[in-house]
Amino acid sequence: xxxxxxxxxxxxxxxxxxxxxxxxxxxxxxxxxxxxxxxxxxxxxxxxxxxxxxxxxxxxxxxxxxxxxxxxxxxxxxxxxxxxxxxxxxxxxxxxxxxxxxxxxxxxxxxxxxxxxxxxxxxxxxxxxxxxxxxxxxxxxxxxxxxxxxxxxxxxxxxxxxxxxxxxxxxxxxxxxxxxxxxxxxxxxxxxxxxxxxxxxxxxxxxxxxxxxxxxxxxxxxxxxxxxxxxxxxxxxxxxxxxxxxxxxxxxxxxxxxxxxxxxxxxxxxxxxxxxxxxxxxxxxxxxxxxxxxxxxxxxxxxxxxxxxxxxxxxxxxxxxxxxxxxxxxxxxxxxxxxxxxxxxxxxxxxxxxxxxxxxxxxxxxxxxxxxx
Amino acid sequence: xxxxxxxxxxxxxxxxxxxxxxxxxxxxxxxxxxxxxxxxxxxxxxxxxxxxxxxxxxxxxxxxxxxxxxxxxxxxxxxxxxxxxxxxxxxxxxxxxxxxxxxxxxxxxxxxxxxxxxxxxxxxxxxxxxxxxxxxxxxxxxxxxxxxxxxxxxxxxxxxxxxxxxxxxxxxxxxxxxxxxxxxxxxxxxxxxxxxxxxxxxxxxxxxxxxxxxxxxxxxxxxxxxxxxxxxxxxxxxxxxxxxxxxxxxxxxxxxxxxxxxxxxxxxxxxxxxxxxxxxxxxxxxxxxxxxxxxxxxxxxxxxxxxxxxxxxxxxxxxxxxxxxxxxxxxxxxxxxxxxxxxxxxxxxxxxxxxxxxxxxxxxxxxxxxxxxxxxxxxxxxxxxxxxxxxxxxxxxxxxxxxxxxxxxxxxxxxxxxxxxxxxxxxxxxxxxxxxxxxxxxxxxxxxxxx
Amino acid sequence: xxxxxxxxxxxxxxxxxxxxxxxxxxxxxxxxxxxxxxxxxxxxxxxxxxxxxxxxxxxxxxxxxxxxxxxxxxxxxxxxxxxxxxxxxxxxxxxxxxxxxxxxxxxxxxxxxxxxxxxxxxxxxxxxxxxxxxxxxxxxxxxxxxxxxxxxxxxxxxxxxxxxxxxxxx
Numbered sequence: 001x002x003x004x005x006x007x008x009x010x011x012x013x014x015x016x017x018x019x020x021x022x023x024x025x026x027x028x029x030x031x032x033x034x035x036x037x038x039x040x041x042x043x044x045x046x047x048x049x050x051x052x053x054x055x056x057x058x059x060x061x062x063x064x065x066x067x068x069x070x071x072x073x074x075x076x077x078x079x080x081x082x083x084x085x086x087x088x089x090x091x092x093x094x095x096x097x098x099x100x101x102x103x104x105x106x107x108x109x110x111x112x113x114x115x116x117x118x119x120x121x122x123x124x125x126x127x128x129x130x131x132x133x134x135x136x137x138x139x140x141x142x143x144x145x146x147x148x149x150x151x152x153x154x155x156x157x158x159x160x161x162x163x164x165x166x167x168x169x170x171x172x173x174x175x176x177x178x179x180x181x182x183x184x185x186x187x188x189x190x191x192x193x194x195x196x197x198x199x200x201x202x203x204x205x206x207x208x209x210x211x212x213x214x215x216x217x218x219x220x221x222x223x224x225x226x227x228x229x230x231x232x233x234x235x236x237x238x239x240x241x242x243x244x245x246x247x248x249x250x251x252x253x254x255x256x257x258x259x260x261x262x263x264x265x266x267x268x269x270x271x272x273x274x275x276x277x278x279x280x281x282x283x284x285x286x287x288x289x290x291x292x293x294x295x296x297x298x299x300x301x302x303x304x305x306x307x308x309x310x311x312x313x314x315x316x317x318x319x320x321x322x323x324x325x326x327x328x329x330x331x332x333x334x335x336x337x338x339x340x341x342x343x344x345x346x347x348x349x350x351x352x353x354x355x356x357x358x359x360x361x362x363x364x365x366x367x368x369x370x371x372x373x
Numbered sequence: 374x375x376x377x378x379x380x381x382x383x384x385x386x387x388x389x390x391x392x393x394x395x396x397x398x399x400x401x402x403x404x405x406x407x408x409x410x411x412x413x414x415x416x417x418x419x420x421x422x423x424x425x426x427x428x429x430x431x432x433x434x435x436x437x438x439x440x441x442x443x444x445x446x447x448x449x450x451x452x453x454x455x456x457x458x459x460x461x462x463x464x465x466x467x468x469x470x471x472x473x474x475x476x477x478x479x480x481x482x483x484x485x486x487x488x489x490x491x492x493x494x495x496x497x498x499x500x501x502x503x504x505x506x507x508x509x510x511x512x513x514x515x516x517x518x519x520x521x522x523x524x525x526x527x528x529x530x531x532x533x534x535x536x537x538x539x540x541x542x543x544x545x546x547x548x549x550x551x552x553x554x555x556x557x558x559x560x561x562x563x564x565x566x567x568x569x570x571x572x573x574x575x576x577x578x579x580x581x582x583x584x585x586x587x588x589x590x591x592x593x594x595x596x597x598x599x600x601x602x603x604x605x606x607x608x609x610x611x612x613x614x615x616x617x618x619x620x621x622x623x624x625x626x627x628x629x630x631x632x633x634x635x636x637x638x639x640x641x642x643x644x645x646x647x648x649x650x651x652x653x654x655x656x657x658x659x660x661x662x663x664x665x666x667x668x669x670x671x672x673x674x675x676x677x678x679x680x681x682x683x684x685x686x687x688x689x690x691x692x693x694x695x696x697x698x699x700x701x702x703x704x705x706x707x708x709x710x711x712x713x714x715x716x717x718x719x720x721x722x723x724x725x726x727x728x729x730x731x732x733x734x735x736x737x738x739x740x741x742x743x744x745x746x747x748x749x750x751x752x753x754x755x756x757x758x759x760x761x762x763x764x765x766x767x768x769x770x771x772x773x774x775x776x777x778x779x780x781x782x783x784x785x786x787x788x789x790x791x792x793x794x795x796x797x798x799x800x801x802x803x804x805x806x807x808x809x810x811x812x813x814x815x816x817x818x819x820x821x822x823x824x
Numbered sequence: 825x826x827x828x829x830x831x832x833x834x835x836x837x838x839x840x841x842x843x844x845x846x847x848x849x850x851x852x853x854x855x856x857x858x859x860x861x862x863x864x865x866x867x868x869x870x871x872x873x874x875x876x877x878x879x880x881x882x883x884x885x886x887x888x889x890x891x892x893x894x895x896x897x898x899x900x901x902x903x904x905x906x907x908x909x910x911x912x913x914x915x916x917x918x919x920x921x922x923x924x925x926x927x928x929x930x931x932x933x934x935x936x937x938x939x940x941x942x943x944x945x946x947x948x949x950x951x952x953x954x955x956x957x958x959x960x961x962x963x964x965x966x967x968x969x970x971x972x973x974x975x976x977x978x979x980x981x982x983x984x985x986x987x988x989x990x991x992x993x994x
Contacts, residue, residue, distance in 0.1 A: 016624050023716060038628065038793065065892030068925045129704055129790025132846055135527035139428065139855055146425050146867070153869035153941065159925045167926070168869065184429050195787070195845045200835040201705050202789045354628065354715070355708070355792040425864060426855045435853045526846040530854045787846045788839075 013041060016354075020049045024127050024358045027368030031345070033357070040357055043349035045342050050372040058332040063089050063163055063299045066329065071157035073334060074370040077116035077313040079108045082161035087242060087308035088321040089163050092301040098289040101165035102244045107281035108148070108160060109310075110274040111178070114185070115144040116313035117267045117274075120365045124264060125196055127362035128205050133196045140188055143181050150174050163299065164292035175282050182275050189272055197268060206260035210348055210360035213258055220344040223337050224315025225270060226364060229255035229263035236311035243310075247284075250277050260363040267365070300327045314338050314365060338370040428528070459768035466590030466767075500593045504582045511740045512733040515778060516544040522779070523786045554725035559622050562722065566620035571723070571730035574613030577606045578737045585744045586661045588754045588767030599660040600652060603745070604645055607700065610734065611637035614702075614719050617731070621722035629718025632708050632793050636699060639797055640706075643804035644696035647689045650815030651679050651749055664753025676757055680750040685818060688811045690750050692804050697742035698784060699800075702735060705788035708796060743777035744770075866943045871924045873947040874917050874939055875965040876957075881938035882910040890931035895921035896939075913960070915939075917967070919947065920955040954980060 014035045019025040028049035034042040054073060058066045066089075070081040083105055090097065097105075122137030145155040151170050152160040160167045196202050212222070217230040227234055235252040237245040253269040255262030303325040309318030315337025324330035341364050349357050435441045473496055480492035517532065521539065524531025536542025558567060584599035586592040596602050611634055618630015652658060655666040669677045679686045699706040708718075715721070720731045747753060751773045754766025761769075791799065857864060866872065883900040895918040900908040917939075929940045942965075949955050957967035958977065968977040 014624060061892055064890075064927065068892040068923050068927070071925075125789065129707070130788060131523070131704075132527050132786050135529060136849075139528050142855075143427055146427070149870060150867045151869070153867070153871035153926065154924065157923070157925070159923075159927075167930075171869070180427075180429055191845055194838075194841040196789070196842070198838050199789060199842050200838050201791055204795050205789060205792055353792065353794065355790075426857065428852075428855050431853050431855055435851075438853055441853050522850065525852075525854065526849050528849060528852060528855045530856050530858060533858050783843060783846060787842045 018357075019046075024361065026123060026362070026366060029342075029361075029366065029368055029371070031349075031357075031361070033349075033354075035354065038353045038355075040349050040352050040354070043345055043357070045345050047339070047342065047368075047371050050368045052373065054373045055332050055334060058329055060328055062327050063301075063329070064297075066332070067162060068157075068159050071159055072369060073336065073373055074116075074312060074314060074317070074338065074367045075156060076119050076367050076369075077109075077112045078156065078158050079105075079112035079161060080310055080312040080317055082158060083109055083243070084308055084310045084312070084317050084319050085321075086161050086163055087310065088306045088319040089299070089301070091306035091308060092304055092321060092323050093163070093295075093299055095164045095292045095295065097243075097292055098165060099244075099286045100169075100288045101290045101292075103281045103285050104151075104166050104170060104290065105161050106243055106245065106248070107178075107278050107285075108151070108158075108166075110277045110281070111144050111147060113274045113313045114271050114278075115141050117271050118144070120267055121192060121196070121264075124362045124365075127358045128196075128202055130196060130199075130202070133192065136188075136192070136195065140185055143184075147174065147178055147181060150177065162291070162295075164295035165290045169290050175285070178278065178282060182279055186272070186275060189268065189275075192268065197265060203261065205355070206264060206359055206363070208257070208259055209356050210260045210352065210363060211258050212344060212348055216344070216347065217258065220347070221340045222315070222344060223340070224312065225253075225266045226263055226315065226341050226344075228253060229266045229363075230258035231256055231262075234316075236309055236316050240309065242308070248277050248280050260359045263363040263365075298327050300325060309335065312337060314367065314370065315341060334370075334373060336370045336373060338366040338368075339373075342366050342371055456764065456768070459764050462765065464589055464765045464767070466588055470590060504593055505579060508579060508582065508733070508737045508740070512736045513544045513548070515736045515739060516547070516732075517541060518778075519782050519785075522782050526783075526786050548729065551725055551729040556725045556727060558724070558727075559722055561622035563620040563622070566616050567722075568727070570613045570617035570620060571727045571734075572613070573616060574610050574734045575730050575737075577609040577613075578734050578741060580606045581741055582737075582744075584660045585741070586664050586748060586753050586770070587744075588765060588770050591767055592661055595659060595661045598658045600648060600658045600663075603660075603741075604641065607738075607741070608637065608641055610738075617723065618719040621719070623722050625715040625717070626719050626721045629708075629715045629721070632715075633702065633719060635793070635797060636702075636706065636708060639800040640696045640699040640804075643692050643800060643808045644700060646805065646808035647692035647696065647811060648749060649808075649812050650685050650689055650818065653815060653819045654679070654682075660748050660753075664748045664755070667752035668755045670759055674758060676752060676755060678750060678752040678755070682818065685811055685815045686750070688807060688814070690746075692808050692811070693749065694746065694780075695804060696800075697746065698781060699796075701738040701742055701781065703739070703781060704785040705791050706796060707790060708793050739778055739781050740774070743774040743781065746777045747773040866945060870943050870945070871926050871941040872944040873919065873942055873966075874922065874924075874928070875942045876915055876917065876939045876959045876967060877936075877965060878912055878915060878938075878959050878961045878963060880934045880936065881912045881915065882934055883908070883912045884910070884933060886931040886933060887928035887939050890927040892925060892927060893921045893923050895919070895923075896928060911961075915959040916956060918956045919949070920952065 016033045016035055017030070018033050019030040020028040025031065030046040030049065032042075032044040032046060033040055052072065054069050057069055061069065067082055067085055070085045071078040073081050118137040118141040122134035122141075125131070125133030125137070148158060148160075149155050151174060152158050152167055154160075212226070212230050214230045214232050217227050217232060222230070223234065231254055233252050233254045236242070237250070238252050250273045253266045253273060255266045301323045303323055305320070305322045307318060307320045309316055311317070316335065317337055318335035320331075320333040320335070321329055322331040345361065345364065348360055352360065431438070476496060477492045480487065481489075484491075517540065520543070521531045532540025532543035534540055534543075535546045558564075581603050583593045584596040584602060586595075614633045614637075615630045618626045618628070618633075621627070651663065655663045657663060657666070667676070667678050671677055675681065680690050720728055723731060747770055754768075754770040756762040756764065756766075756769050881898075883898060885898065888896045888898060896916070898915040899913045901911040901913045902908055924941070926941060929937055932939050953972050954969045957969055957980075959967045964979060966980060968979050970976075971978050
């Protein structure tokens with residue numbers, strides 16, 4: 001698999017400690033990389049630099065408080081974290097969510113998917129060496145964050161989706177602002193394609209690079225855009241519809257070859273799909289309550305267990321929640337997609353060059369807050 | 374939450390503080406704290422904007438904004454002022470030549486004991502100093518310009534604070550900071566080579582500027598083998614970069630240095646070969662003669678620039694432009710310092726003035742490449758239309774050079790970075806063959822022109 | 825052969841598309857603001873630094889229970905006989921722990937809220953002990969902090985609520 005240089009030359013392998021303080025590890029990931037020239041022989045992801053023990057923290061906090069903790073996992077798309085925890089807890093408590101809350105939840109999650117993928121788009125541009133897409137992406141991301149700020153007052157750790165509903169109703173004018181953004185964003189998506197997606201240098205850097213086959217992807221348990229980039233049509237929103245996704249019309253974007261570019265472009269197309277979903281949600285937004293009746297101030301669900309999973313921005317985000325009848329969860333486990341996606345680096349990076357390594361690492365799109373939790 | 378640990382008791386409060394502002398009323402404005410906090414306190418005096426600036430609000434009609442109108446006005450005023458100044462200054466080559474004559478005559482008349490070459494030596498020294506300052510001020514200007522242009526391409530403002538008007542003094546402030554900065558370097562560095570590398574990078578670029586014709590009779594020296602001279606010296610800079618990579622005792626630096634060695638050596642070839650048609654047509658290696666050859670107009674109005682020679686000129690231009698960007702080590706060819714991969718590449722372990730010399734060199738190479746592009750392809754100081762030659766040649770040279778410098782910045786802030794192996798592929802399998810093809814295509818021109 | 829030239833053409837064409845995008849943006853006004861000199865006002869619901877009003881507070885402890893990170897503590901005033909009354913003696917928020925989650929504000933039963941998020945996103949602390957804010961009757965909304973060195977309570981330096989003269993109090 002690895003090309004070695006001519007044996008007459010006396011060569012040695014070089015160990016490079018990539019991270020935790022490296023511009024391209026997107027946080028505090030450490031990669032121990034053994035190089036032969038510029039070719040990678042071995043790559044060992046080393047995680048845990050951002051470990052805060054949030055799963056354990058949830059065991060000493062009430063259910064309402066846990067929502068605050070979920071914000072801190074995948075801080076780039078905290079809405080989906082909120083949602084998945086609430087879905088699991090609501091299963092335990094048997095709560096019925098009002099329709100308006102459901103629509104607001106889905107609109108928020110999809111807006112957050114756009115924000116998250118925009119961050120990916122920008123940082124991937126930087127990984128590949130283009131700086132301008134980063135700030136263009138942030139310009140649009142800022143607008144999404146403004147929309148969030150209008151509704152829930154926070155730009156990053158929302159704590160918006162609550163047990164039984166959502167925190168607050170959309171303020172007047174919010175829907176108009178959102179439609180304004182969506183209309184504008186559709187033109188920007190085309191511009192991103194001009195700027196980066198089809199740039200010959202970018203294609204050269206990412207097409208046919210870091211190919212993960214469908215079998216490999218399934219073997220390593222990839223999910224989300226990384227799995228779909230390899231050609232497997234698996235989307236929790238379609239396969240196991242939750243909330244109101246079965247009522248919405250959207251496509252599952254699937255790549256072809258499983259290269260970096262496929263994973264990248266799946267995300268770009270997913271943003272267009274998310275735009276469609278948000279538009280549908282806004283059009284069909286019912287009136288009514290935003291909070292279910294009878295949500296206890298200090299919920300004490302009956303002993304039992306629940307698993308809920310949603311399609312987060314990074315993949316299949318699942319929560320396993322066990323209740324022992326007290327006011328705190330007995331155990332909470334997170335199936336964090338970033339953490340599981342990260343594992344494939346050990347296999348995917350071998351045989352690539354240093355520059356390709358950055359392209360692959362960027363295309364996996366990890367958030368260290370979710371990897372380490 | 375009975376399960377929650379009881380919070381640690383806060384310190385027992387002392388009796389209520391003496392000043393008692395009335396409840397629910399904001400306390401009166403406090404005096405600005407002394408010292409460095411004054412700077413921070415000042416920032417709280419900002420004007421509060423009523424709403425967010427969404428692109429959808431701002432972009433449909435930018436002329437509504439007063440600052441946009443003002444910016445457009447200032448820019449056009451600057452261009453007009455530059456043009457006016459050039460019109461009144463005329464050719465500065467003429468008074469400079471007179472000045473040189475005066476110097477010589479003064480030396481002959483008043484200082485009979487000094488040898489006759491001394492006056493010329495003083496003149497050469499003055500020219501060297503002028504070129505050095507051109508490079509230094511180019512660095513100051515170009516860094517600021519790059520930051521502004523990149524900012525506007527990215528919907529930002531860029532430096533805005535230092536120097537009142539759009540942060541014009543930002544680079545100067547940064548330079549002072551770099552000058553005063555600690556020279557931090559790893560303990561294991563090869564200390565002598567570590568210091569030598571920046572010098573080895575900088576000196577060649579300084580020397581390279583010798584034959585550049587800034588306008589009519591404005592070159593530092595009219596060398597007969599100017600083209601060869603420039604390429605020979607420019608190639609030397611790579612030694613400094615490799616040394617920097619080696620001496621830093623850092624793996625990233627080493628990778629960066631070795632990458633740039635491969636890159637520089639490869640791109641020298643198409644860069645030189647793309648000029649062969651031009652040299653053959655112009656029949657000289659002197660930059661002054663090459664620029665002079667392109668003066669004049671076809672049909673009385675169409676400039677005889679090499680860029681406009683059908684097919685050959687354009688192929689040459691594209692190859693030379695691409696190779697020049699590669700030689701200047703900038704995006705999309707900045708693999709030697711690829712930030713996202715190699716942290717900072719060969720200058721990861723440099724700081725302070727040593728680092729800024731690398732930086733300065735990069736910008737000096739941008740200037741050099743722009744000057745060369747102007748000289749080779751845009752006729753140097755030749756005016757684009759006959760009636761425009763009322764403006765002096767140095768004005769046109771400067772204008773074209775600025776245009777090419779802008780192109781360099783433009784490329785940098787648009788493109789992603791090549792990969793080292795693809796970069797070499799691109800060179801050896803695309804640029805170099807096409808530069809050979811170009812030489813063949815140029816044969817009819819040489820035959821027609823030179824016969 | 826034709827494919828080769830097509831590739832070259834596509835490459836150059838796509839390159840110029842990218843250049844056109846940056847060129848267009850060069851002449852568009854920036855959307856950022858010159859921050860310290862110009863500031864954006866957050867939206868009405870913005871969750872900035874917490875403020876507290878000791879006058880309206882009834883010392884019901886609901887915010888203490890609602891806080892997920894234990895950053896709120898309070899003590900009721902007592903009658904001379906030692907009986908708790910619905911007034912706070914002191915109230916403290918540790919901003920080093922605060923999550924800005926709005927749960928305390930939602931839990932507050934008084935009208936207007938006794939503890940609420942202001943629009944202040946510029947809360948700066950020069951020292952760690954300044955993060956712990958303490959309120960008593962008559963203190964300003966932004967509270968005081970305990971200076972461990974001088975062993976006295978001080979009002980925070982600098983304008984702590986410069987963003988909005990009238991904090992949004994729900």
